[in-house]
Amino acid sequence: MAAIRTPEQELARFRGRLAVAGIIALIGFGLLVARFFYLQVVRYDYYSTRAEDNRISLVPIVPNRGLITDRNGTVLARNYSAYTLEITPSKVADLEATIEELSKLVDIQPKDRKRLKKLMDESKSFESLPLRNRLSDEEVARFIAQRYRFPGVELKARLFRDYPLGSFASHVIGYIGRINDRDLERIEESEDAANYRGTDHIGKSGLEKSYERDLHGITGFEEVEVDSGGRAVRLLRRTPAIPGNNVVLTLDLKLQEIVEKAFGNRRGALVAIEPSTGGVLAMASTPTFDPNLFVDGIAPQDWDQLNTDQDKPLLNRAIYSAYPPGSTFKPFMALGALTTGKRTPNQTLADPGYFNFGGHRFMDDKIGGHGGVDLYKSIVVSCNTYYYVLANDMGIDAIAGFMRPFGFGQRSGIDLPGESEGVLPSPEWKKKRFKKPEQQKWFGGETISVGIGQGYNAYTMLQLAHATATVAAGGVMYKPHLVKFIENAKDGEKRVIEPEPIKTIPIRPEHIETIRRAMVGVNREGTGARAFAGRQRHRFSPAQGDESAGRPPARTARTMAATIFSMAWLAGEALLNLDMFRTWPGHVHRCRGLATLTPRRTFGDRRGVSADRPCAPVAPAHPFVHRCQSGTGFALPSGRNSRRGRCSGCAEPDK
Numbered sequence: 001m002a003a004i005r006t007p008e009q010e011l012a013r014f015r016g017r018l019a020v021a022g023i024i025a026l027i028g029f030g031l032l033v034a035r036f037f038y039l040q041v042v043r044y045d046y047y048s049t050r051a052e053d054n055r056i057s058l059v060p061i062v063p064n065r066g067l068i069t070d071r072n073g074t075v076l077a078r079n080y081s082a083y084t085l086e087i088t089p090s091k092v093a094d095l096e097a098t099i100e101e102l103s104k105l106v107d108i109q110p111k112d113r114k115r116l117k118k119l120m121d122e123s124k125s126f127e128s129l130p131l132r133n134r135l136s137d138e139e140v141a142r143f144i145a146q147r148y149r150f151p152g153v154e155l156k157a158r159l160f161r162d163y164p165l166g167s168f169a170s171h172v173i174g175y176i177g178r179i180n181d182r183d184l185e186r187i188e189e190s191e192d193a194a195n196y197r198g199t200d201h202i203g204k205s206g207l208e209k210s211y212e213r214d215l216h217g218i219t220g221f222e223e224v225e226v227d228s229g230g231r232a233v234r235l236l237r238r239t240p241a242i243p244g245n246n247v248v249l250t251l252d253l254k255l256q257e258i259v260e261k262a263f264g265n266r267r268g269a270l271v272a273i274e275p276s277t278g279g280v281l282a283m284a285s286t287p288t289f290d291p292n293l294f295v296d297g298i299a300p301q302d303w304d305q306l307n308t309d310q311d312k313p314l315l316n317r318a319i320y321s322a323y324p325p326g327s328t329f330k331p332f333m334a335l336g337a338l339t340t341g342k343r344t345p346n347q348t349l350a351d352p353g354y355f356n357f358g359g360h361r362f363m364d365d366k367i368g369g370h371g372g373v374d375l376y377k378s379i380v381v382s383c384n385t386y387y388y389v390l391a392n393d394m395g396i397d398a399i400a401g402f403m404r405p406f407g408f409g410q411r412s413g414i415d416l417p418g419e420s421e422g423v424l425p426s427p428e429w430k431k432k433r434f435k436k437p438e439q440q441k442w443f444g445g446e447t448i449s450v451g452i453g454q455g456y457n458a459y460t461m462l463q464l465a466h467a468t469a470t471v472a473a474g475g476v477m478y479k480p481h482l483v484k485f486i487e488n489a490k491d492g493e494k495r496v497i498e499p500e501p502i503k504t505i506p507i508r509p510e511h512i513e514t515i516r517r518a519m520v521g522v523n524r525e526g527t528g529a530r531a532f533a534g535r536q537r538h539r540f541s542p543a544q545g546d547e548s549a550g551r552p553p554a555r556t557a558r559t560m561a562a563t564i565f566s567m568a569w570l571a572g573e574a575l576l577n578l579d580m581f582r583t584w585p586g587h588v589h590r591c592r593g594l595a596t597l598t599p600r601r602t603f604g605d606r607r608g609v610s611a612d613r614p615c616a617p618v619a620p621a622h623p624f625v626h627r628c629q630s631g632t633g634f635a636l637p638s639g640r641n642s643r644r645g646r647c648s649g650c651a652e653p654d655k
Contacts, residue, residue: 056236057226060198063217064159064489066244068173068207070253071279071484076173077208079159083140085132089120091152098150099131105142108132115297119178128154130200133296161201161295167288169256171316172249172416172482174206175291177298195219204294207247207482210415214486217244246487250279250498259284269317271465277498278469278478280414283462285317319414322422322458327382327527329453331515332467333390334375336402338511342393345514348372355388357448362388379518380526384452391451396442399450400426405505406467407477408459414480415497422463425456471515475507 005013039047068077085106092098099116102108112132119129135143135155143155161176179187179202187196196202197219203209220241225234259270263286272282287309293302306314315321337343353369355362364370364385370377378386391399404410409424423429427442434440449455462480470477479499486495522528 057224059222059224061220061222061239061241062159062198063219063241064243065161065176065217066215066489067246068215068249069246070249070251070256072252072254073248074253075164076169076249076253078162078164080162081157082134082160084130084156084158085135085143086128086130086154086156087116088128088152088154098153102131102143102150102153105146106132106135106139111299114300118297128156130158133158134160158200163291165253166292167290168253168260169251169283170206170288170291171285171318172206172251172283173291174208174210175204175294176201176208177204177294201295205418206416207249209417211247211483211486214245215247217489218242243489245489248484248487249482250274250277250281250484251283251482252281255282256284260286260288267311267317269321269461271318271461273465273469273480275469275472275478278466278480279484279498280480280482283318283482285315287311287313289313316416316418318461319416319419320460322420322460324455324457325453325459325464327453328464329457330382330387331379331519332403332406332471333387333394333399333451334379334518335471335507335511335515336394336399337375337390338514339402339507340394340398342390342398343375345375348374349378349386349389351383351385353385355385355392355448357388357392358445360445362448375514376518376521379515380521382522382527387451388448391447392444394451396426396447396450399447400424400429403467405503406470407463408467410463412462412466412480414462415482419462420460422460423456423458425450430456470505471507471512474509474512475505476501477503477505 065079067075067079069075085102087095087098089095099108099113108131116129116131131153140155143150147153147155163170163173163175178200179196183202187193187202192213195216195218199216199219203212203215208215218241221239223236223238225236255272259272259282263270263284266286268284268286270282270284271280273279274281289306293299334343338345349372351364351369351371351373353364353367355364362384364383366381369385370381370383373381373383373386375386377383403424409422409429411419411421413419425446430442431440446455450457466477466480469480479502481497481499483497485497487493488495523532
């Protein structure tokens with residue numbers, strides 16, 4: 001039987017329940033107030049920023065990339081603005097259907113679809129990716145009229161890089177390309193990530209890569225108020241971008257153009273350096289390539305063509321490829337002989353046409369020899385026998401010790417990526433190069449080959465030009481460089497790059513003068529005289545960028561190629577001559593089984609044989625070259641004007 005409660009009891013019970021409910025309500029309200037206090041006071045800055053981010057969008061302003069010009073102001077790399085059609089994959093429901101509909105308004109080629117697919121694989125889904133670059137005005141108008149149909153598709157104005165001269169000096173200038181994962185890692189490591197927001201391209205090669213920091217500029221920002229759909233309503237604040245600096249080169253485009261046209265379709269390289277500054281006046285590597293192919297993303301067929309071409313157009317032969325210097329090495333050997341006291345200018349050697357060493361006969365290029373040969377004549381007629389004997393007298397240690405300060409076998413530090421070290425042979429180098437003990441021993445016959453620029457000798461065109469410029473400057477060595485100064489795009493202030501002398505090699509002036517006279521004699525009466533027959537001497541003035549002594553007579557491409565090897569002997573001028581650079585890289589064949597490429601001795605021949613060991617010449621064989629079956633030297637003919645001769649590395653006659 002249930003107990004009957006009095007009204008007083010019921011009232012007390014109700015009041016207890018009400019009190020509990022009130023306490024619970026008070027606690028809940030207290031917690032709510034505490035939460036409000038936490039959100040509105042403690043975390044005010046955080047949530048205020050988040051709220052502003054929903055209302056305000058921070059839009060990066062990509063800076064205008066700096067110009068690249070030659071020393072005379074000719075533009076080699078510039079920018080232009082154009083519209084691009086871009087897609088954000090995460091905002092598009094059906095990508096393929098969207099592209100099909102867009103193709104009815106804008107011309108979209110299969111290569112555009114392939115490029116977009118590649119970019120999607122390399123990028124995040126929320127990034128805006130270009131579908132089509134450089135739209136025409138008509139295409140822009142058609143898309144704007146139908147824009148509402150394509151959510152996630154935008155029309156943007158972007159800056160594009162342009163190389164107006166195409167393939168000229170392309171290995172020097174380089175090119176830009178889209179930023180990939182490897183580039184992103186490098187950017188993050190350099191703490192430049194903020195400066196590259198909104199930037200899609202970066203320097204990939206050449207000066208575009210070396211001077212990326214200067215050329216890129218500083219990214220600006222816009223604070224834009226947006227609506228719920230993400231569309232801009234009004235501009236709140238703007239920090240303008242700072243354009244990249246302009247890079248002015250030491251390069252002279254007129255000289256560069258002459259050089260590249262002289263090479264034609266031949267493979268080769270040339271470097272001309274101003275001795276008084278170390279500035280590079282010309283740097284050619286042929287064949288070349290068009291850097292404009294890389295700006296929008298190179299097409300697969302173009303990339304395959306460049307990579308499969310046997311002439312390797314992407315290879316900068318001037319700084320990367322190392323070749324036996326041949327007779328270009330002899331003036332340095334002569335200078336070393338004078339400096340070490342192994343020879344005097346008037347000391348004469350009888351040349352019978354060969355040199356016997358260790359039971360082996362090293363042949364000269366002339367049957368019967370050159371007769372009595374002094375130092376001057378040895379350079380003028382390029383007498384091999386003279387330098388066979390000299391190399392034997394000096395020894396490999398003295399040769400390597402003298403050549404090393406001139407930069408042979410070392411990187412010069414030029415402001416281009418990818419420079420090769422080359423090889424300055426020595427017993428120490430050979431021990432490091434080979435693993436087997438029997439291969440590490442240095443033999444006396446190897447020294448003989450080194451004396452005429454063959455054997456293990458392998459240097460870049462830049463190293464040869466750098467060493468020559470050092471001699472021309474009286475032993476004062478400047479670091480070779482391609483950039484003359486960097487010009488601030490805002491105020492025009494110039495930052496000079498030309499360095500101070502890095503060292504001075506002690507060479508007696510009279511010894512330099514002896515070598516200089518001999519080099520002039522090469523073109524007047526020696527092995528280079530034929531190239532200058534019936535032509536007036538011509539000097540190139542870097543300061544003027546043109547002929548300083550009247551226009552030279554018209555020349556064929558071959559003759560121009562012969563005369564364009566600049567030795568820069570005379571007081572800041574480049575004397576155009578041939579024979580100091582008789583190692584014509586365009587006349588090099590790919591020797592089977594050997595890494596070393598060996599040029600032919602005569603200018604007009606495009607075939608040759610290996611310098612390291614005997615091999616068969618590449619077909620069709622030149623009549624001056626025979627199949628050398630023995631010997632260790634290079635197989636070159638002894639008779640310059642004859643179809644018969646003897647191998648300079650052995651006594652075997654032509655077959």
